[in-house]
Structures are given as C-alpha cells and as structure tokens.
Amino acid sequence: MPEYLLLLLLVLPFAGSLAIASLLRTAARTLPSWLAGGVALLATILTASYYPSVTNGKVVRYEIAWLPELGLNFTLRLDGFAWLFTMLVTAIGFLVVLYARYYMSAEDPIPRFFSFLLAFMGAMLGVVLSGNIILLSIFWELTSIFSFLLIGYWYHNANARDGARMALTITGIGGFCLLVGFLLIGHIVGSYDLDRVLASGDIIREHPLYLPALVLILIGALTKSAQFPFHFWLPNAMAAPTPVSAYLHSATMVKAGVFLLVRLWPALSGTFEWFWLVGFAGISTLLLGAYFAIFQRDLKGLLAYSTISHLGLITTLLSLGSPLAAVAAIFHMVNHATFKASLFMAAGIIDHETGTRDMQKLSGLFRYLPYTASLAMVACAAMAGVPLLNGFLSKEMFFAEAVETHADSILDQALPYIATLAGAFSVAYSIRFIHTVFFGPPPTDLPKPHPHEPPRWMRFPVESLVFACLIVGIVPGLSIGPFLHTAVLSVLGPETPYYSLAVWHGFNLPLVMSIVAMLGGAALYFALHNYLARCEDGPPIFRHLRGQRIFERILVTVSWKWARWLETNIGTRRLQPQLRIVAVVAFLAAFLPLHLSGFDAKLPPVRGVDPAFVMLWIIGMLSALAAAFLAKYHRFAALLLIGGSGIVTCVTFAWLSAPDLAITQLLVEIVTTVLLLLGLRWLPKRLDKIDESATFSARLRRLRDFAIAVACGVGMSILAYTVMTLPVPDTIANFFLERAYSEGGGRNVVNVILVDFRGFDTMGEIAVLGIVALTVFALLRRFRPATESIGLPEQQRIQNAYDDAQPERNKGDTVRDYLFVPSVVMQWLFPVVITFAIYLFMRGHDLPGGGFAAGITMAIAFLLQYLAGGTRWAEDRLRILPLRWIAFGLLIAAATGAGSWFFGYPFLTSHSQYLTLPLIGKVPTASALLFDLGVFSLVVGATVLILIAIAHQSIRTYRVKAAPKTEDA
C-alpha cells in the first residue's frame, strides 16, 4: 500500500463531515447516514488493506514538510499498535453509524449529528496516526472539541449542556497540560518526531525535567481516560445520545488516554514515579469505578462507571512496567471496546423501546426483547469475565500480573486483593444489569408501555460485536492472536515477551482469584438486591461527595468570585484611572530595568552650551508648561502655547540638521492648529465658576497626577540624556548614506529612505492616513451639531449687534469685512502656495522637501481659500473632490509598486535616471518620484477631506437655524 493513502485515511472523515454539514437541515436522514456509513466503511477497508505493511514491526510513514525550521513536520505513522487502534476506531465507527441510523429520531437534526461524528472520527484517527507529538496534541484537542459538540448535541437539554461543558473543561485542561508536557519532551529529546522520542527513553528518564514532563503528560492522559480524580466528567457525559456514548465513551475517545500511555510506554515507563503516579490513579479508579457502578440507577451510569473502572484496570496494568502487563493492557483495550460498545448499544435499545433507563423501573424485559436480552447477557458476561468470552482472557492476564511482584511496595502487595475485590464488584454490577432489567415481574410504569424488538439492522451492530466477543473468547489464538502480536511487537519491539492466549492455563492462582471474584460478586449482588431496588442514586457514603458539585464550586470560585474580586479591587471602568495605570506601568517598565542594571543618575556636566538653543528650549519648556497650566479654563491660550511648543520643535529640527523634519513639522503644525480651532468651536467651554479645587480630594488627585507627570518627565529626560551620551553604534544609517545616490538616485537621503528603501512602510502609512480621513468623513458626513452648540460664536454675535445698532450697516457686514486685507492677500496667495508645493515636490528627491511636505502645502493652499472667503465662497469657486485625490494617490502608489513586477523585480523596486528637459535642464526621474506623487496626492486629499468635514459642520448648523446671509464661518 502506498504511504500517501494514509493522508486519504485521515482526510476522508473530515471531508465526509464537511459534505454532510453542507446538506440542509431538512435533508432526509437516509442520505447523511449513507454518506457517513460509506465513509466509515471505506476507512475500515483502507485500514484493513494496510495490514500487510505493518506486520513484523514494520512502520508506514508519510511525511510532508510543515514547519521544517521548527523541526515540525506533518508526519503520519502507522505501526501495528496504531493499526489495531485505527481498526477499532473505523470499524466500531461504522457499526455506530449503522446503529445511529435507527436510533436517532426524525425530529433530531440528523446531518449535524453525522457531521460531528465523522469529524470526531477524523480527529481520533489523527491522534492515532500522528507521527509528531505536536500534531498529536492538536488532534487531541480536536477530539475534545468534537466530543463537546456531540455530548451537547441535544443542547435544549440543560444536562447535556452542563455535561458537555464539564467534559470540555476537564479534557481541555488536560490537553493543555499535555501540550506543555510534549514541549518539555521535545526540549529534552531535541525533536518532536515520535520515532525519535520513542528511541530516546533513557535520555528522557534521566533528564531533570522528566518528572514535570511526566506529570503534565499524565494529567493529559488521565483526564481523557476519566481516571481518578478526574473521572467525574464521564458519567455526566452520558447526557449524549447513546450512539455517541457507545462510540466515544467506551471504544474510542476515553481510550485515547490509555492509548497515549501505551504509545509513550517505551519512552516514559519503568521508573518509580511512573509506577506510583500511574499505579495510584489506576488502582483507585479500578476499585472506585467498580464500586460506584454497583449503585447506579441509570443503565448508562452503570456502564459509564464500569468503563471508568475498566480503564483503571488498563492503567494499572500499564503502571506495572512489565512487558507482559503491557500485552494484557493492549488486549484488554480491544476486548473492552467490543463488549462495552455492544452493551451501550443494548442500553440504547432498551431506552429507545421503553423510554427509560432507570433500573428501578425496568424489569422483566426478557419477555419482550428476548433477542436483545440474550445479546446483552453475553456482553455482560464478557464484562464480568466469564470464561469462553474475551473479557475472561484479559482479566486472567491481569490477575496473573497482579500476583507477580514488580516494585515491592505496599501498593504492589495489596494488588492481588484489590484486583479480586474489583473483579467481584464487576461481577456484581454485571449481574445487576441483567437481573434487574431482563428478569423479574413485568414492568408496571414504563413511559412507553409496549416494548418490542428493534429493527433488524439496529441489532446488527450489537450482534457483530457480541459475535467478536465470543470468537475471541473461544479461539483467541486464531482470531485476535496475530493482530495482537503485531500490535505488541510494534510497542515492545525486542522486549516482546512470550505469552499464551490459550483459554485453559491449568488450575492456577489467577483462576482461583476468578472463581473467588465470581462467587463473591454474586453473593454481594444478592445481599444488596433489596437495597438496590429502593435506594437513592449513587453509592452509600460517596453519594454526597459529588465530583460534579466540587468541580462547579471551583469553577464558580475561579471564574467568577476571584475575577469579580480582582475587578472590584484593582480594576476600573473609568478612562482616567486606566490612563493613569498605563502611565505608571509604562514608567515602571522603563524604570525597573534601568534601576536593576545599576544606572547611576548623577548630574551630568553642562558643556558646549549655545545661548540660542538655551533660549529656544527654555521657550519651548515654558510654552508646554503654560499650556498644561492654562488648559483648564483658557483653552484658546493653551492652543496657542501648544503651537509655540510645536514651533520650538520645528526650529530644533531645523538647527539640528533635519530640514525635512522641520518643513513637515511646520506644515503639520499649521494644519493641526486649524483643526483644533475648528474643533474647539464645537467642544464645550469650561468656566471658572465650576471650581472644584475647593474639595480636598480634587486637590489630592491633582497632586497625584502632577507627581505621575513629573516622574514620567524626569524618567524621559534621563532616558534621552542616556541615549545621547552613549557612543553611536554602527547602524544601518551608513548603508543608506552610501547607497542613497548610487542605488536610490536621490541626494536627499531621508526622502530616498521614505520612497525607496522603506517604501512599503510609506505605503502603509499613507493607507492609514487615507483610512483616517475616510473615517472622519464617515463620522461627520450626515451629522449635524447638537442644538445647544448651534448658536453663533460670541464674537459674531457682538459684530452682528454692532451692525444692528448702526443704521447705515446691514447685519453681517462686519463679519464679511473682518480681516478684509488679509483675506485678499490669502486669495492671491493661492497660486503662489501651489507653485511652492510643486517646487517642494520636485526637489524632494535631492533636497529637503518631498511628497509629504508638498501635499500638506497644497492642502494649506486650499485651506487658506476656505479661511479667506468662507466655506460657501471657496466651494463656489473650487471643486476639490478630496476623495478622488485619495483614491488617485493610493492607486498610483500601488501601481508604481506593482510596475516593478513587470520587469521581474520585487514590489516597489525603484528605477532612476536623469532626463533632460528643454529649458529646465536635467531632471531626476526615478520611479520613486511617481510613488512620491501618490504620496503627495493622498496627503492632499486626506488633509483637505478632514478639514472640510469639520468645516462643513458650520454650514449644516446655519442652514437649519439662521439666515443664509451669515453662512460664512
């Protein structure tokens, strides 16, 4: 068989799941079941045909490079053990689909059920076939998720939702621990490849990280296999439809945990820690599960606890660390899957026919369901370990191993007695299942009074599984023998022990234990018979110790009480404290590393002082401080002072060798100020009257804010000073200085960096600018100011009042004449500013200037017209269409970038040469110039759009309220 078909095997269920999911809800239930059954059958056949490739320890591997840099490959790996398990998953999956076809009622959304079931099958196959432990943990999580969806299939039922959530929480936490454990293993081994991990057992066991890795992996495996103390989710998962319980909670998903223990058995087992951790969990689960199972009233509850107990048996076997025990464990996994799946199906039939699973109501059903009853009895006998059935064989092997001494400890010495006791319990609950349900007087109060045998093909899955139990039990060597040997060989390799699958081993100690367990179990059941017929649900003492209750308490405490406590004590919903926290945390984040690295904050010497700079910077500091001081009541003054600090920044740039920055800063400062002026027109004033400084707490708060601000300022000063006094490292700046002209074709290095070396950044940046402009436009487009701010500004009211008072003046004259001379100058400046913008643009590549600066200059040209003549006047004469400027800019920038593809270069590769134009002379024509044109156009469009959007607010107001004459704002 070719290896790549493994991929098909894995993909097939997922593809089937998708196909079924795409069927409509209303689709008949036949089509989804046929599809699901077909997929499962095909997968089974595919698996079966791989058998010759895995015998004698051969391994099929299929590998696709996934993240080779991280040593992660998508590896599928099929060996004998995986084959056996794959066979279980696919074959029982097929039987479950067949069963579910008859079990699900017409009201249930059938496609959803089969879709999830197939997806689960795919996830399970993924777990089994993964040849990479990271891949395995991904599929592991997928099984948790699909199990959640399947348990919660009847989501209208609260029990189903709770059970599903609990299963997901427990197995999800386990899955997370498993992933961390796998990462540790990967760290120890140096590879995530399963074969490498399995071959590195000695390295792993001697590594100091062995114990944490082991504990984490065990948490993953034990939660999945519902081992004590994580067992309580499984009985709650019984709210799922019975086919799901039969598939997930007997044959496959819960087996994933023990599957993993077997899989990693060569790498992890054989240590003292392994024996105690796994053994303790296994033995307590074995005993407690069997004991709890006796006292369940719900048929499925009994089966669930019995499953827990049997999984405990397998875990116990694996804890022993002997190869023979591992053989018994693998054998019992298969046996348990067959008899437990058939029992679940039988329980489902009983539920389906009678409407209840309560064993105190069920009675004497043999007369109605003789055929089903006989099948269930055989399966129950297998569960109890009756000779000539498969359960007997693996149980005998378990007893034999229990008698052997492995680690000579109390646990080990007690094991034979515990095993016999658990065996007796198991006999007791098996008898209870059969005796109460099928024998005794006819039932009296069934929800469905006339039970009868199920359809032919609903019984077929049960029949086949029970038949398997019989065949394996009677002729083990001929039926399961070779397959088991293949599986064992692939796990144990050369350590594979001699074992015999014969039914009769002579009259030995295990047989005595079996007989004692049989008799003891029967005696126990008949002693408890009357009590069980009336008792409450659950075992006598432990009834009140509900795992579910404890789990929910913990969940509520962690997810609600603690979260609330944290929120009320250290959280806030208010913006101001949040900003304060951000400021303080930022300060600490910068301060702590400095402090820890032993930074010495001594005052540096003052040297090389230029009086011009001293003046400039003192002015800057004073304006910033004054702005902060005045911002409360005198926002206009604060605005001017902020402009002052901006100018200081601008001059600083100019003097400190950054002409480009100075130009851009100056222009942006102008636009920002205009924006703020426009904005302040519409934002509320704050008056001196509302004086809150009187209260002590307000004072305190201001003091605290001041302290935080000073701390941040001092910190930043120190940071800036430290940076400036450090020697200049060898940066990539030299690269730019050397290549700017030879490769970028420009003399202005800053501009070449922007439009060439880091053109992609610039592209993103102009996109941001365009998005902001569009957002502003969208926010304000259909928006009118609130009525309270519609009134004219105070200044205009005074001017209008003056006009009214003078008989020779019309109202609005003063407003129109206001700043008359400057506005004429501004109007005439329009062509000059545009010429300047073009000049800045053209020289940008060689001298300070460029697309940004030119764009903002151009925007200012438009802005001046608005200022000079008012919105109406300007728009009567100019059609600016800023949206088109934005679109044109982005398109041109992107097209220039994409243009280099046509010449076989990467995006935004630029080309430059000098072109000689008549009259003007040599002009640099780099393709970067075209890109810069896009930048220019977009900046013009975006800036103008933002300003116009705000300016239009005033028109809207006046159109509603005031006379058209005073429209000019």
Next chain:
Amino acid sequence: MEVLFSLLVGVFFAAAVYLMLSKFLVRILLGVAILGNAVNLLLFTSGRILREVPPVIPAGLDRQVAVTANPLPQALILTAIVISFSFFAFLLVLSYRAFQDLGTDNANDMRVAEPVADSAPPTGY
C-alpha cells in the same frame, strides 16, 4: 546641550502626561498634541544631535563623505509626524462626536456601554 535637550523632552512629556490624566476630552486632546512632539524629539535623540550637517549628498559626489546626521531616525520621525497628525485628527473628531451624542465631555460620565447601575452577571450555574 544634551542636558538641556533632554530637559526639553522631559518637560514635554510631563506636560503631555499631566494633560492626558485629565478627565475632560479637550485637555486629553491637547495632551495628545504635545505628546506627539515629545515622542518625536525623544526619537530624534537616537540619532544624536549634530548641528548643520543634514543628510543630503552634495552635488557632484555620489556618496556622502563627511559626517552627517543620522537619516534613519529622521525618516522614521517624518512618518511619525504624519501618523500622529492623523491620529490627532481622528481623536478630535471622535471626541466631538462623543460630546454631541453623549452630551458630555467628561470621560467619567460617558457610560453608554457600561452603565453605572449595571446588573451583575449570573453567580452560578
């Protein structure tokens, strides 16, 4: 020089942080405006401060030979200026809309999404 320059940066930052810790939108806006300058000046320090040597390759040469200012921080600051401008414009318009829709410019009173009398989420299952 360096001392004074770093003092300037510190004062800008202090003023910006103080304004931003206010609960009134206008002051937060003014704080953001100063913060932009403060951050740009701080970034500028990473190129060190050198006088009158702009990173422009003189005509006739095909590479810069003399010591020049570091062009990389300048290019980054140029981007930062434009981005902080657009950020500021957005914030301004957002504050304006928030003021009009919510009727207040006090950030503590803007509680449409999280009303003060919010009922507690369920306490158990």
